[in-house]
Amino acid sequence: MGGRVWLVRLASLLALGLVLASVDASLGDVDPQYRTCVEECQTTGVIGENIISHCKSQENQNDTSGGGSWYTQEQWKQLKCKADCRYFCMMQIEGERESLGLNPVKYHGKWPFLHVSVFQEPLSAALSAINLLMHFTSWLSFFLLVKNKLPLRPQTRRTYYEYTSLWHIYAMLSMNAWFWSTIFHTRDIDLTEKLDYSAAVALLGYSLILSLIRTFNVKDEATRVMFAAPILAFVTTHILYLNFYELDYGWNMKVCVVMAVVQLLTWAIWAGVTRHPSRLKLWIVVFGGALAMLLELYDFPPYMGYADAHSLWHASTIPLTYLWWSFIKDDAEFRTSTLIKKAK
Numbered sequence: 001m002g003g004r005v006w007l008v009r010l011a012s013l014l015a016l017g018l019v020l021a022s023v024d025a026s027l028g029d030v031d032p033q034y035r036t037c038v039e040e041c042q043t044t045g046v047i048g049e050n051i052i053s054h055c056k057s058q059e060n061q062n063d064t065s066g067g068g069s070w071y072t073q074e075q076w077k078q079l080k081c082k083a084d085c086r087y088f089c090m091m092q093i094e095g096e097r098e099s100l101g102l103n104p105v106k107y108h109g110k111w112p113f114l115h116v117s118v119f120q121e122p123l124s125a126a127l128s129a130i131n132l133l134m135h136f137t138s139w140l141s142f143f144l145l146v147k148n149k150l151p152l153r154p155q156t157r158r159t160y161y162e163y164t165s166l167w168h169i170y171a172m173l174s175m176n177a178w179f180w181s182t183i184f185h186t187r188d189i190d191l192t193e194k195l196d197y198s199a200a201v202a203l204l205g206y207s208l209i210l211s212l213i214r215t216f217n218v219k220d221e222a223t224r225v226m227f228a229a230p231i232l233a234f235v236t237t238h239i240l241y242l243n244f245y246e247l248d249y250g251w252n253m254k255v256c257v258v259m260a261v262v263q264l265l266t267w268a269i270w271a272g273v274t275r276h277p278s279r280l281k282l283w284i285v286v287f288g289g290a291l292a293m294l295l296e297l298y299d300f301p302p303y304m305g306y307a308d309a310h311s312l313w314h315a316s317t318i319p320l321t322y323l324w325w326s327f328i329k330d331d332a333e334f335r336t337s338t339l340i341k342k343a344k
């Protein structure tokens with residue numbers, strides 16, 4: 001009996017989740033006015049005073065004079081036509097909504113952003129590029145510190161710091177994630193979206209492994225593999241699922257939030273118990289990171305058409321990245337001096 005009651009409760013909870021997820025999908029693009037607008041625009045190439053040139057070419061579809069590249073060219077034009085029509089219809093309806101005193105709504109899962117030249121979300125794209133730059137310069141300074149400034153082990157010529165190569169990999173994955181984030185916020189198509197999501201999941205999964213290895217002081221290879229293997233297996237499966245089965249935003253959000261919360265908690269607990277000289281920096285990064293995550297969860301529409309919660313989240317990670325790498329460099333110095341003292 002009890003089991004059946006729980007099953008019913010679980011099922012209704014799942015059903016409620018599905019309903020909420022579908023409502024959350026996008027209010028803007030289910031509006032019939034928007035749909036008619038996009039359809040008309042795609043067939044006529046005209047919207048208000050704007051003429052969309054890529055849509056006009058559909059009249060000459062029987063003209064096969066281009067040869068092999070004609071098909072791909074035509075496909076590209078159709079994609080551009082669809083994207084431009086969606087943008088102009090969204091802006092037209094949003095203008096009407098604003099004059100009626102209504103709040104903005106999302107279209108195809110996104111807030112109505114004002115484009116700047118080729119950039120779809122100019123602020124998020126620019127901030128992603130700055131994050132990329134911040135990781136690059138910080139990693140470079142970490143690299144110079146461990147290679148040139150700190151002493152190396154006399155026999156092997158390797159660093160005393162046991163986590164050097166792990167942080168190098170972290171830097172590569174971070175730069176990779178911010179690179180695809182910059183591209184995705186510039187042009188949101190199926191491919192750039194999948195690359196951005198995959199790179200972000202890979203970075204989150206890897207930094208979870210790293211947080212466990214560092215806080216539990218795991219030094220030998222076998223134990224490191226034991227920590228890494230289950231997370232690596234899960235993250236790989238999840239990335240394959242997103243790319244080749246279904247890009248499920250709700251599920252992906254849950255996976256990312258869990259991975260982020262677990263590593264923030266891991267670092268927070270460690271920062272509470274350790275005697276590490278730079279634990280204050282760690283505290284600020286963990287606390288700031290948690291606050292920044294709230295921005296990602298409490299989504300609000302773009303202010304002046306540019307600054308939404310997501311772009312502010314990308315802004316907040318810039319100073320946090322600087323402080324984070326500063327902690328990593330402190331950690332390398334601290335571990336090196338401890339190990340040298342021990343060796344004497």
Ligand SMILES: [Zn+2]
Nearest residue numbers: 124181310314
């Ligand atoms: Zn982003």
